[in-house]
Amino acid sequence: MLEVEVWRRLLGIDRRTVIESIEFDEDADAIVAHVRPRRSKKRRCGLCGKASPGYDQGEGRRNWRALDLGILKSFLQSDSLRVNCPEHGPTVAQVPWARHGAGHTRDFDDQVAWLVTHTSKSAVGELLRVAWRTVGSIITRVVDDARAAHDPFNGLRRIGIDEISYRRGHKYLTVVVDHDSGRLVWAAVGRDKATLEKFFDLLGEERSHLVKLVSADAAEWIATVVAERCPNATLCADAFHMVSWATRALDDVRKDIWREAKKMGAPTLIARIKGCRYALLKNPEHLTDKQQMGLARVAQVNKTLYRAYLLKEQFRLVFQLRGKAAIRALDDWCDWARRCRIPAFVDLYYRVLRHRESIVATLINDGLSNALVESTNTKLRLLTRMAYGFRSTDNLIALCLLDRGGYCPPLPGRREAA
Numbered sequence: 001m002l003e004v005e006v007w008r009r010l011l012g013i014d015r016r017t018v019i020e021s022i023e024f025d026e027d028a029d030a031i032v033a034h035v036r037p038r039r040s041k042k043r044r045c046g047l048c049g050k051a052s053p054g055y056d057q058g059e060g061r062r063n064w065r066a067l068d069l070g071i072l073k074s075f076l077q078s079d080s081l082r083v084n085c086p087e088h089g090p091t092v093a094q095v096p097w098a099r100h101g102a103g104h105t106r107d108f109d110d111q112v113a114w115l116v117t118h119t120s121k122s123a124v125g126e127l128l129r130v131a132w133r134t135v136g137s138i139i140t141r142v143v144d145d146a147r148a149a150h151d152p153f154n155g156l157r158r159i160g161i162d163e164i165s166y167r168r169g170h171k172y173l174t175v176v177v178d179h180d181s182g183r184l185v186w187a188a189v190g191r192d193k194a195t196l197e198k199f200f201d202l203l204g205e206e207r208s209h210l211v212k213l214v215s216a217d218a219a220e221w222i223a224t225v226v227a228e229r230c231p232n233a234t235l236c237a238d239a240f241h242m243v244s245w246a247t248r249a250l251d252d253v254r255k256d257i258w259r260e261a262k263k264m265g266a267p268t269l270i271a272r273i274k275g276c277r278y279a280l281l282k283n284p285e286h287l288t289d290k291q292q293m294g295l296a297r298v299a300q301v302n303k304t305l306y307r308a309y310l311l312k313e314q315f316r317l318v319f320q321l322r323g324k325a326a327i328r329a330l331d332d333w334c335d336w337a338r339r340c341r342i343p344a345f346v347d348l349y350y351r352v353l354r355h356r357e358s359i360v361a362t363l364i365n366d367g368l369s370n371a372l373v374e375s376t377n378t379k380l381r382l383l384t385r386m387a388y389g390f391r392s393t394d395n396l397i398a399l400c401l402l403d404r405g406g407y408c409p410p411l412p413g414r415r416e417a418a
């Protein structure tokens with residue numbers, strides 16, 4: 001193999017690029033490969049790829065960080081000419097080895113994106129010697145690129161709409177998942193009508209009319225937009241959110257009893273209720289032995305709290321059934337909750353009654369994955385924390401799409417094996 005061919009393989013560049021020379025930069029302790037796009041390749045606009053006449057020398061010579069070679073950093077160095085695109089005006093010309101506007105090669109970008117979804121934040125920074133802010137820009141480029149190549153909204157029939165809090169609950173993202181592919185398809189900052197309307201604007205009227213099912217928590221603004229934009233869709237209540245209502249009601253009951261017990265100075269009651277929060281709120285199949293005993297003690301000392309617990313559990317069971325049996329269970333639950341004389345659950349009863357139609361729609365529609373909404377919700381929360389230190393919310397959204405939207409690229413050079 002010719003020496004130049006070895007370098008080409010090492011640097012991961014194809015025949016569209018000519019290697020002019022290789023040098024070792026003592027100061028930077030790095031390998032620098034001087035390259036240029038092959039002459040036969042007409043100059044193209046970096047934004048749209050259209051062949052365009054030359055404009056000027058741009059910033060002159062510049063570096064693109066490439067993947068490390070062994071223990072050394074490496075760079076591709078080239079002129080960064082500008083072309084005069086008929087559409088975009090003077091623009092930096094396209095280069096075969098990097099995405100537009102990038103300071104890193106395509107392979108380097110892809111490696112960053114892969115690592116971000118497979119390892120910790122600190123490992124990515126240490127291993128690749130890049131700042132976290134830079135990582136944010138890189139993954140945004142990777143995701144934008146992938147989404148430009150494939151229409152992310154094709155074939156949407158059954159979608160889930162949710163809101164995710166970030167910045168310690170002060171800010172929100174509205175997210176849309178596809179129940180059929182299991183993927184996150186869209187996210188934007190905000191939780192209101194105007195935000196969600198942006199999604200349906202992108203989807204367009206024709207495709208919005210093809211949407212058959214929309215699952216969501218019971219937020220009014222979602223219901224309003226869905227009714228306007230998707231006339232053929234049934235709105236379903238997310239089981240995950242419904243169950244969380246019951247869990248919250250139970251927690252309210254527990255807090256009231258706790259406060260009451262403290263006011264009265266009832267030490268036995270306090271001692272028994274203390275520390276049973278998780279036992280009450282967790283699904284019974286996940287309880288430890290100790291937590292089960294805690295629950296049994298609750299049953300002994302406070303009938304109200306125990307009844308509230310059973311109401312929560314029965315409500316949760318409704319969503320594990322399907323069809324007629326589920327609707328019957330829902331009606332039984334409503335009967336009980338209406339008469340239970342526990343204010344938090346009487347309130348919940350009225351709330352459920354208001355949303356009965358969309359709850360029933362969930363119960364009779366098979367395959368609306370509650371697990372999907374729940375796991376996406378959990379994962380997105382982790383990702384919003386990981387995104388601390390990014391420059392913008394665009395970077396946060398890119399991280400969410402990269403991980404949950406199926407945009408993680410294969411590792412460089414492994415395309416066939418993937």
Ligand SMILES: [Zn+2]
Nearest residue numbers: 045048085088
């Ligand atoms: Zn252009």
